[in-house]
Amino acid sequence: MKYLIAILFLFATIGAFAQNHEERPIVQFTGIVHNADSSNVIVPYVTITNTSVRNTISLSNYKGYFSFVAHEQDTLRFTCVGYGPVTVVIPANVPNKSYTLQVSLKAQIINLPTFHVFPWATTDEFKKDFLAIKLADDDLDIARKNVSRTSMVALSNVLPRDAQEIQSANAQGMHTSILNSHSLTPNPLLNPLAWGSLIKQITESDNKSSNN
Incomplete structure (x- = not known):
């Protein structure tokens, strides 16, 4: 019912x-x-x-x-x-x-609370990563490394010469040629020291060949 x-x-x-x-x-x-x-x-x-x-x-x-x-x-x-x-x-x-x-x-603006992301699970992990972190070089250290002798030598072996460097070398060669234009150029074939160095190199080369 x-x-x-x-x-x-x-x-x-x-x-x-x-x-x-x-x-x-x-x-x-x-x-x-x-x-x-x-x-x-x-x-x-x-x-x-x-x-x-x-x-x-x-x-x-x-x-x-x-x-x-x-x-x-x-x-x-x-x-x-x-x-x-x-x-x-x-x-x-x-x-x-x-x-x-x-x-x-009407546009509705909702302000959400600030949320901080902490990527480490524990404080010990944070301390371990913090102590193992490698600080990046500042601008002064980077500049010192770029102008060091090792860096300059390495760059000179791989970088081609620019136009200014070639012009300076040519100008130096022309200047040397003009200075020596009125002087006698020594002939290396008439130099006994050069002949002695050549004979010594040939002898050492023959001795190495015979020992091998």
Whole structure:
């Protein structure tokens, strides 16, 4: 008996709701959603929930335009990420069964609490990594390394000579040639010391060959 009464009450409630809903005229609800701070800024893809009809959901397009069928005195809720919600109620006795509205959504700024990321699980791991860290050289140390003798020698072996260096070498050669233009250039073939050094090198080379 209790179940029968509950079922009859449910049907009566649904019937009253449907009758009340059918009594309200249908309206073509049309409009555009834009930013409340600037009417030239359109808010696209806004969710429109009809809380009066089982939370029926509609969406505006990428230009903020929407158009769908509703009833007079329906409550519509406009929501979008980053904007505060706005509730609109369609008035009664709408002329021409068409209702047009410009909906303004105000940007909502939410300040989140500061969150610090700590990559070490324990304090001991932090101390270990901190002691093993290698500090980078400052600008003065980098400059000293770049102009050190080792760096300069290494660069001279791999870098080609520039135009200024070649010009300086040519100028030095021409200057030496002009200074020695009126002097006798010694012939190395007539130098006995040069012959002695040559014979010594040949002898040492033969001795190494015979020992091997």
